[in-house]
Amino acid sequence: MSNINQSGWRPTTPQAGEASGGTFTGNRALMLEEPLIFEIGSTETTGVDFGEAPSGKSRLGGLERSRTIGLPGLSEPEAVRHYTRLSRQNYAIDLGLFPLGSCTMKHNPRLNERMARLPGFADLHPLTPVDACQGAFEVIHQLAHWLVTLTGMHSVAMSPKAGAHGELCGVLAIRAALDAKGQQARKVLLVPESAHGTNPATAAFAGFSVEDIPATEAGRVNLEALKARLGPDVAGVMITNPNTCGLFEPDMREISEAVHAAGGFVYCDGANFNAIVGRVRPGDLGIDAMHINLHKTFSTPHGGGGPGSGPVVFSEALTPYAPLPFVEKQGEQFVLVEEETAGEHHASSFGRMVAFHGQMGMFTRALTYILSHGADGLRQVAEDSVLNANYILRSMEDVLDAPFAKSGPCMHEAIFSDKGLPEGFSTIDVAKGLIDEGFHPMTVYFPLVVHGAMLVEPTETESKATLDQFIGAFRSVAARARNGDPTVKTAPHHAPRRRLDETLAARKPVLVWKAPVRAEAAE
Amino acid sequence: MRYLPLTQSDRQAMLATIGAKSVDDLFVDVPAAAQLDGPIHGLPLHASELAVERHMSALAKKNLAAGDVPFFLGAGAYRHHVPASVDHIIQRGEFLTAYTPYQPEIAQGTLQVMFEFQTQVARLLGCDVANASMYDGSTACWEAIVMARRVTKRGKAILSGGLHPHYVSVANTMAKFTGDQLVTSLPTFSPEPDTLDLINQIDDDTSCVVVQYPDILGRIEDMSALAEACRAKKALLIAVVTEPVALGAIKSPGEMGADIVVGEGQSIGVGLQFGGPYVGLFACSDKLVRQMPGRLCGETVDAEGKRGFVLTLSTREQHIRREKATSNICTSSVLCALAMSAHMTLLGEAGLRRLAEINHVAASAAADRLAEVDGVELVTDRFFNEFTLKLSKEARPVVRALADKGILAGVSLGRLYPGAAELQNGLIVAVTETTTEEDVETLASALEEALA
Numbered sequence: 001m002s003n004i005n006q007s008g009w010r011p012t013t014p015q016a017g018e019a020s021g022g023t024f025t026g027n028r029a030l031m032l033e034e035p036l037i038f039e040i041g042s043t044e045t046t047g048v049d050f051g052e053a054p055s056g057k058s059r060l061g062g063l064e065r066s067r068t069i070g071l072p073g074l075s076e077p078e079a080v081r082h083y084t085r086l087s088r089q090n091y092a093i094d095l096g097l098f099p100l101g102s103c104t105m106k107h108n109p110r111l112n113e114r115m116a117r118l119p120g121f122a123d124l125h126p127l128t129p130v131d132a133c134q135g136a137f138e139v140i141h142q143l144a145h146w147l148v149t150l151t152g153m154h155s156v157a158m159s160p161k162a163g164a165h166g167e168l169c170g171v172l173a174i175r176a177a178l179d180a181k182g183q184q185a186r187k188v189l190l191v192p193e194s195a196h197g198t199n200p201a202t203a204a205f206a207g208f209s210v211e212d213i214p215a216t217e218a219g220r221v222n223l224e225a226l227k228a229r230l231g232p233d234v235a236g237v238m239i240t241n242p243n244t245c246g247l248f249e250p251d252m253r254e255i256s257e258a259v260h261a262a263g264g265f266v267y268c269d270g271a272n273f274n275a276i277v278g279r280v281r282p283g284d285l286g287i288d289a290m291h292i293n294l295h296k297t298f299s300t301p302h303g304g305g306g307p308g309s310g311p312v313v314f315s316e317a318l319t320p321y322a323p324l325p326f327v328e329k330q331g332e333q334f335v336l337v338e339e340e341t342a343g344e345h346h347a348s349s350f351g352r353m354v355a356f357h358g359q360m361g362m363f364t365r366a367l368t369y370i371l372s373h374g375a376d377g378l379r380q381v382a383e384d385s386v387l388n389a390n391y392i393l394r395s396m397e398d399v400l401d402a403p404f405a406k407s408g409p410c411m412h413e414a415i416f417s418d419k420g421l422p423e424g425f426s427t428i429d430v431a432k433g434l435i436d437e438g439f440h441p442m443t444v445y446f447p448l449v450v451h452g453a454m455l456v457e458p459t460e461t462e463s464k465a466t467l468d469q470f471i472g473a474f475r476s477v478a479a480r481a482r483n484g485d486p487t488v489k490t491a492p493h494h495a496p497r498r499r500l501d502e503t504l505a506a507r508k509p510v511l512v513w514k515a516p517v518r519a520e521a522a523e
Numbered sequence: 524m525r526y527l528p529l530t531q532s533d534r535q536a537m538l539a540t541i542g543a544k545s546v547d548d549l550f551v552d553v554p555a556a557a558q559l560d561g562p563i564h565g566l567p568l569h570a571s572e573l574a575v576e577r578h579m580s581a582l583a584k585k586n587l588a589a590g591d592v593p594f595f596l597g598a599g600a601y602r603h604h605v606p607a608s609v610d611h612i613i614q615r616g617e618f619l620t621a622y623t624p625y626q627p628e629i630a631q632g633t634l635q636v637m638f639e640f641q642t643q644v645a646r647l648l649g650c651d652v653a654n655a656s657m658y659d660g661s662t663a664c665w666e667a668i669v670m671a672r673r674v675t676k677r678g679k680a681i682l683s684g685g686l687h688p689h690y691v692s693v694a695n696t697m698a699k700f701t702g703d704q705l706v707t708s709l710p711t712f713s714p715e716p717d718t719l720d721l722i723n724q725i726d727d728d729t730s731c732v733v734v735q736y737p738d739i740l741g742r743i744e745d746m747s748a749l750a751e752a753c754r755a756k757k758a759l760l761i762a763v764v765t766e767p768v769a770l771g772a773i774k775s776p777g778e779m780g781a782d783i784v785v786g787e788g789q790s791i792g793v794g795l796q797f798g799g800p801y802v803g804l805f806a807c808s809d810k811l812v813r814q815m816p817g818r819l820c821g822e823t824v825d826a827e828g829k830r831g832f833v834l835t836l837s838t839r840e841q842h843i844r845r846e847k848a849t850s851n852i853c854t855s856s857v858l859c860a861l862a863m864s865a866h867m868t869l870l871g872e873a874g875l876r877r878l879a880e881i882n883h884v885a886a887s888a889a890a891d892r893l894a895e896v897d898g899v900e901l902v903t904d905r906f907f908n909e910f911t912l913k914l915s916k917e918a919r920p921v922v923r924a925l926a927d928k929g930i931l932a933g934v935s936l937g938r939l940y941p942g943a944a945e946l947q948n949g950l951i952v953a954v955t956e957t958t959t960e961e962d963v964e965t966l967a968s969a970l971e972e973a974l975a
Binding site for chain 1: 818
């Protein structure tokens, strides 16, 4: 097969007509349709030049690939254009406010990118002899020091690859600690109903059974109900604080004390650490383990869905069980504590979670960000993020139901419900309406404890002018939905695509491209 | 502070709207005893771009970058030339600073990239479908073992001695908690992998056999017979690929009958980065797709009938299924997947094959040259771009001594298997298109001196 696109088929572009603005190409000025690489590339094209191969004999021993792989190539100009065109179909924090609640979409400083690309970091092999990569270990050590100090905890495991992986790290340390005490019978982790889905999934993956903790009317953990459930079968709790309703758990210390008294451990989901960084240390709240999403609080880019990075800070009680590997400073030398060196000092470690040492590229970015802000700047981050969220809460509560607004201020995110929207209108319509206004929508239908939840997290990197424009747009769309404006039901009207059929995608999954059957053959 | 747009007067105006006197009023739910009264003592205050750049550059300079010296390290992370346009593409703000594509109407860029990536990976690994990526190869490998347990409802996994020791270590860690039974072994200085041993161990309790291809010592072997043996016992064959460039030259695991193929995509487009972020690959047959972990992107149409892409089959995932999900994984490694996908697009099939050929021939020539050195024995006779040498003395001190001279000679088996006395003389050497003949000569002379 010389060409991927043997059929000569071209992708479905809109037919010339009203919907496409009547253009021949289906493009609308700067909004450009872009085919798949399989439709425009060829297996014979390459955008890379190579030097001559040295001479040498083949040692593939009969395993030579004989069949075509089917990988299309593009020349460099075509490739750059392909991806540039695709990029323009994305919304991004660089383009505007991205108020996804619990996702902390803040500005990603470009100094972070530059530092991560220094050859001493980017072009460094993970198994470089330790004397030849002391600077990399020093980065890890410095970042670890900041994370431990900012959280008031005892130690930190740097290797988890993302938030959910950090959760896993935390609950495995809890399991290991309980097992070491002969408390294998403690198998239940209590998780609030408002928790992110990863919490119960992680607990289950680690072999725990999960039970809900009920919430109070005010959107907080029901302390009395929690206390009543504690017992010899309970391993601990997984609590998000500030919680997913955007509220601080005022009883956090009492919760921790009760759990500890009953022999359990306290895991805190640190997804919302941005609200309290520099103002509150989780260590002062009795927490035993908490993951930190470097891609949230510490500004490393989300990249369209990863890579994340989820270091986990530990209390003294859980520290002996933290995973390998980790970096230790011995005198002036940084050493890597791995399986072979764990020895007697770290014999209780529950083991290795990943190959190599974790998300180094994220560590350099996060450390760059932290050094830029410093202790004073990070405190201001928390304050501005909370201020911005409360500004949105108070600017919207007369047009959207804000279920917890009466009980006081929110933290870094404001939550609204779909109560008051007319029959047939829902949260999704408000969200899609915001797309037409040029904003990414907020988090929708999460947390589950609020009906038709809309969770808005502006972060500290938005100006008042941006917030005012967003509030104007949000109020306008909410008002149109309340008034039953049918055009809200069909939004977005101006995005690269109208609403997409997700049911069809799940019912008949098309997960890879296949060359279409020739039209004439099909007839 | 340069990342904070609010001015003092903005803050005052906003507090007035909120009806609060000061920002402290917004933290009323935090118990007073848990509130800090100012910036944490002992930590530095904010710094200029210039100052931070100086600090970080000084740290970077303390490291021996691969590009600055003769470099032969592999063992799960490979140095290849990445075209300049790949880094440009992943730094487009619309890719770099987007979130997971939960609102597909304004995320078609990321979604189409995921769809193209899934197709490229499935084809490269020789499978029907691939997901939108995992954290890395080691976690993908463990997830494959768990998936095999779900599919076969059996709890015993047999891991080849040729599987990367970190991957084995990750699986061992996880299995302690999940109760999965793992059968593991060490590699031996044999030109052949342990395929026959693996076949003999498969029984009716076996959920899967896990082999690496090329394996940790660089060896390659046809896995068709192993696949057949697995099928006979209704166990799954999981193949792990840590150097996907190899698949430009040798048969894919899928072609030879592997049921699940996972791997590390780092070597195409991502770079070394001291171990992360990398990009885990995960592919399988159509019939297993609903048991697959991780994000999937699928094709659909919009309200006007235009083709578009969405995240799909999310009923497997944690945000819907909570404790019943196939995995707790909540993210993938999309930006690294983009880098890999863009690099594959630039290479195309012709380019990938050429790149693979150059790697293989260069490695083969280097192996011949190094085997001429007194005290060096070439262990592997069939390999792609990485091979194992047995030295006349312990390899780890040799590697350290050569690093002091500015030569990164390879990965000693002592580093990977510190407890295994019989492996201490082993040295894994990787050779890619970035390695020059001069580099090989430098290494050969240095080894000669070190082993004399």
